[in-house]
Amino acid sequence: MTYAKIIVDIPSKETNRPYDYRIPASLSDWVEIGSRVGVPFGPRVLQGFVVDLHHEAEVDASKIKPISDVPDLVPPLTAELVRLSRWMSQTYLCHEITALQAMLPGALKAKYERYIAYSGQEPHLRDDGSAGSGTDIGWTEGQGILFDTEPLEEEAIVQYVKLKGPVKAEALMSRFADHAAVVKRLLQSGILEEVQVIKDRLSQKKVLTVFPSEDRARVEEYIAGLPANRKRQKEVLEHFLNHPFPVKQAELLALLEISSSTLKSLAEKGLVHIWETDELRDPYAGRDFVPTRPMALTPQQTEAYRAIASDLDAHRHRTYLLQGVTGSGKTEVYLQTIQRCLDHGREAIVLVPEISLTPQMVERFKGRFGDQVAVLHSRLSQGERYDEWRKIRAGKVKVAIGARSAVFAPFTKIGLIIIDEEHESSYKQEESPKYHAKDVSIRRAEAHHAVVVLGSATPSLETFYQTKVDASGRPCRLTGQEPAIRLLMMSERVEGRPLPEVKVVDLREELKAGNRSMFSRELHQAIEIRLQKKEQTVLLLNRRGYSTFVMCRTCGFVAGCPHCDISLTYHQRSRNMRCHYCGYAEREPHVCPECQSEHIRFFGTGTQRVEEELGKLFPGIRVIRMDVDTTTEKGSHEKWLTMFRNKEADVLLGTQMVAKGLDFPEVTLVGVIAADTVLNLPDFRAGEKTFQLLTQVAGRAGRHHLPGEVVVQSYSPDHYSIVHASRHDYSSFVYEELELRKERGYPPYCRLILITMSHEEIPVLVKMGEALANSLRERASAAGSSDPAFEVLGPVASPIPRIKDRYRFQCMVKYRGETPAVDQVRSVLAAFEAKAKPYKLQISVDVDPQILM
Ligand SMILES: Nc1ncnc2c1ncn2[C@@H]1O[C@H](COP(=O)(O)OP(=O)(O)OP(=O)(O)O)[C@@H](O)[C@H]1O
Numbered sequence: 135m136t137y138a139k140i141i142v143d144i145p146s147k148e149t150n151r152p153y154d155y156r157i158p159a160s161l162s163d164w165v166e167i168g169s170r171v172g173v174p175f176g177p178r179v180l181q182g183f184v185v186d187l188h189h190e191a192e193v194d195a196s197k198i199k200p201i202s203d204v205p206d207l208v209p210p211l212t213a214e215l216v217r218l219s220r221w222m223s224q225t226y227l228c229h230e231i232t233a234l235q236a237m238l239p240g241a242l243k244a245k246y247e248r249y250i251a252y253s254g255q256e257p258h259l260r261d262d263g264s265a266g267s268g269t270d271i272g273w274t275e276g277q278g279i280l281f282d283t284e285p286l287e288e289e290a291i292v293q294y295v296k297l298k299g300p301v302k303a304e305a306l307m308s309r310f311a312d313h314a315a316v317v318k319r320l321l322q323s324g325i326l327e328e329v330q331v332i333k334d335r336l337s338q339k340k341v342l343t344v345f346p347s348e349d350r351a352r353v354e355e356y357i358a359g360l361p362a363n364r365k366r367q368k369e370v371l372e373h374f375l376n377h378p379f380p381v382k383q384a385e386l387l388a389l390l391e392i393s394s395s396t397l398k399s400l401a402e403k404g405l406v407h408i409w410e411t412d413e414l415r416d417p418y419a420g421r422d423f424v425p426t427r428p429m430a431l432t433p434q435q436t437e438a439y440r441a442i443a444s445d446l447d448a449h450r451h452r453t454y455l456l457q458g459v460t461g462s463g464k465t466e467v468y469l470q471t472i473q474r475c476l477d478h479g480r481e482a483i484v485l486v487p488e489i490s491l492t493p494q495m496v497e498r499f500k501g502r503f504g505d506q507v508a509v510l511h512s513r514l515s516q517g518e519r520y521d522e523w524r525k526i527r528a529g530k531v532k533v534a535i536g537a538r539s540a541v542f543a544p545f546t547k548i549g550l551i552i553i554d555e556e557h558e559s560s561y562k563q564e565e566s567p568k569y570h571a572k573d574v575s576i577r578r579a580e581a582h583h584a585v586v587v588l589g590s591a592t593p594s595l596e597t598f599y600q601t602k603v604d605a606s607g608r609p610c611r612l613t614g615q616e617p618a619i620r621l622l623m624m625s626e627r628v629e630g631r632p633l634p635e636v637k638v639v640d641l642r643e644e645l646k647a648g649n650r651s652m653f654s655r656e657l658h659q660a661i662e663i664r665l666q667k668k669e670q671t672v673l674l675l676n677r678r679g680y681s682t683f684v685m686c687r688t689c690g691f692v693a694g695c696p697h698c699d700i701s702l703t704y705h706q707r708s709r710n711m712r713c714h715y716c717g718y719a720e721r722e723p724h725v726c727p728e729c730q731s732e733h734i735r736f737f738g739t740g741t742q743r744v745e746e747e748l749g750k751l752f753p754g755i756r757v758i759r760m761d762v763d764t765t766t767e768k769g770s771h772e773k774w775l776t777m778f779r780n781k782e783a784d785v786l787l788g789t790q791m792v793a794k795g796l797d798f799p800e801v802t803l804v805g806v807i808a809a810d811t812v813l814n815l816p817d818f819r820a821g822e823k824t825f826q827l828l829t830q831v832a833g834r835a836g837r838h839h840l841p842g843e844v845v846v847q848s849y850s851p852d853h854y855s856i857v858h859a860s861r862h863d864y865s866s867f868v869y870e871e872l873e874l875r876k877e878r879g880y881p882p883y884c885r886l887i888l889i890t891m892s893h894e895e896i897p898v899l900v901k902m903g904e905a906l907a908n909s910l911r912e913r914a915s916a917a918g919s920s921d922p923a924f925e926v927l928g929p930v931a932s933p934i935p936r937i938k939d940r941y942r943f944q945c946m947v948k949y950r951g952e953t954p955a956v957d958q959v960r961s962v963l964a965a966f967e968a969k970a971k972p973y974k975l976q977i978s979v980d981v982d983p984q985i986l987m
Pocket residue numbers: 429430431432435458459460461462463464465466591628794795796797833837
């Protein structure tokens with residue numbers, strides 16, 4: 135191939151298309167679809183990705199510039215991922231480069247650096263020591279002494295750059311800080327030149343490795359001729375005769391207790407080689423994982439396993455919903471189907487929510503598949519994540535387990551993609567590209583003829599609905615067609631363990647009875663019993679929408695962010711108040727700024743307050759608190775959970791973090807401090823989220839031999855999602871919720887596109903908002919023949935009407951069916967963006983939004 139189409143590293147509307155470049159003969163064997171390249175772009179060199187190859191140029195061939203650089207031996211992306219990026223850019227209305235970048239580990243993102251290089255033009259030095267050409271530049275009187283030495287400096291600088299090769303601009307500037315003018319003059323006269331170099335954000339870690347010589351006979355001959363005082367050399371060579379494998383230099387030195395000079399002299403004679411090699415950082419190095427063996431499956435597990443296995447065996451694409459109550463053994467089904475997939479020589483991806491990517495989860499996969507597993511999560515350092523990614527790309531591992539972005543694991547023979555807790559909203563990325571990992575994994579699985587398994591005890595309404603309709607969205611019971619997603623049910627816990635009993639406590643009654651504590655009498659008593667019996671308790675405080683704000687008890691003033699219309703959150707440790715949207719912080723006030731009352735204090739029920747109150751109510755109680763404040767440190771998550779497992783605490787208190795995936799035998803009580811915090815959010819999924827969270831956290835109790843109990847405290851105990859959750863009744867919940875969604879016209883009965891606009895001035899925003907809504911409405915009625923193709927709601931102020939001093943308006947597009955509406959919206963936006971550009975209006979688009987703020 136002679137030409138390549140390349141997407142360059144500028145995320146803008148104007149550059150959101152492939153550019154043609156010529157492939158120089160010297161690089162032609164290295165350039166493939168998915169290759170990362172350096173290309174001249176205007177005056178700069180940019181990073182780009184090859185998305186297509188072709189023989190003929192579409193434009194005047196003489197105008198096409200050549201690719202300047204290919205940094206990787208193996209392209210970081212595959213052709214399949216490149217196709218996926220195009221689909222993502224069309225589906226989620228993002229730039230193609232943004233989609234491509236999302237697929238790569240952070241370490242591979244380009245960093246542009248300025249280097250200073252020698253141009254090949256000799257400096258014009260004169261023998262008489264007087265000033266060279268252009269001495270006037272930058273020089274003023276009174277610097278005679280420098281003036282004298284300057285040609286020497288000039289020469290020294292040029293020599294330095296010649297010797298070192300291109301030098302980082304900053305390095306040169308600091309080294310010759312006292313001679314800035316000389317450096318500048320060398321640049322201006324063209325002796326030195328500035329070049330832009332693309333660097334990876336992170337380099338591969340290199341280690342010195344010692345390799346045996348290939349020539350055994352020569353080595354043996356050499357040993358025979360060695361004088362007796364060269365014992366150490368002899369030891370090294372004999373080591374390699376017995377173990378003819380490369381070994382890290384440091385390890386060899388320690389093993390044989392020799393010095394590096396011994397190795398060096400052998401290397402000089404060619405009897406060993408010392409080469410630099412990549413070292414793969416292993417975040418789990420030195421950790422022993424207890425190997426586990428497949429368990430005998432229960433009848434329900436067997437049924438699920440067989441269904442999935444039959445598609446794996448047939449290389450057939452299909453999507454399953456594995457709906458299994460908490461503790462029904464979904465993970466064991468994942469493990470055994472992965473084994474089946476590996477037996478076919480194919481690879482598997484397992485997605486879990488970031489929050490539940492706990493050491494316990496990793497252990498279960500590493501315990502079964504050992505070194506074949508790569509783990510990708512955000513608590514790894516950038517280098518560790520990069521190395522895990524490289525193991526996947528190089529085919530050194532067969533299973534990738536990770537949070538959302540692991541869906542892009544660059545495997546080439548995918549057989550199975552598992553999404554655990556598929557209902558979790560964290561599978562949707564909230565910044566561009568705003569993709570949903572579920573849709574992306576189904577797309578990838580289609581390309582690989584692979585199976586997707588969506589697992590949950592509380593499937594999202596969207597997924598559940600798809601088990602009732604066919605691929606064209608019509609009810610299966612009418613069409614008799616195969617559902618879009620096949621349902622597999624596991625309704626029982628393994629070994630017939632019962633689901634825990636759930637009590638709902640009405641907090642309003644508690645208040646009436648004079649109990650002002652955040653613990654109801656039932657919960658108080660239940661905790662006391664666990665303390666006596668030395669069993670453990672998990673307490674959930676759902677902080678979302680319930681943060682600790684600062685309020686004046688006299689006049690009701692609430693401290694808000696001056697840049698965003700949202701209340702500030704109190705942080706006890708630093709004793710200040712912070713905005714979670716823009717980072718603004720101020721000190722806690724001592725008197726109310728409105729009424730000067732001193733009764734200003736932080737309010738709401740933060741985890742810290744619950745911890746304090748526990749200490750007061752139950753002297754000596756041992757509490758582990760897990761929230762954003764206590765889990766920022768690397769490894770802290772793991773530390774807390776291990777302590778809890780070892781029974782070094784009576785209570786594990788936390789936010790959503792404690793609700794998921796944990797499996798502790800001694801936990802017999804789960805308490806929910808306030809179940810309704812999410813219910814009051816302006817979100818049509820509030821009921822669904824509440825049901826899911828309560829069910830998940832209740833599922834932590836009584837998972838083993840001891841029976842469990844759950845106490846849920848609420849101000850609205852009659853709410854259907856709380857009632858159904860307390861009965862473990864997904865089916866009643868889902869049909870009631872579906873009915874409501876249908877009535878109100880919400881997903882899954884339609885799809886949404888949320889368009890948010892922001893501007894510093896309200897009048898501009900109002901005008902532009904109306905204009906956009908009108909263009910959308912015009913298009914909607916033009917596109918649909920009788921019915922409008924889609925419905926446009928708004929513009930209205932966003933639920934958070936101002937962030938970082940920008941006001942926010944939103945329009946909602948509602949439609950049925952698949953992509954046409956997205957295409958229409960894209961084309962309206964393209965025309966509108968040109969109009970909006972002079973106004974500096976910011977527009978962001980979210981297809982299938984999860985959060986409507
Ligand atoms: N076939 C089996 N025989 C015996 N024990 C099993 C079997 N399958 C799973 N278990 C055990 O049952 C417990 C619950 O299983 P697991 O954690 O896989 O359930 P889950 O459905 O993933 O639960 P959750 O959704 O609550 O995380 C675990 O301790 C697991 O080891």
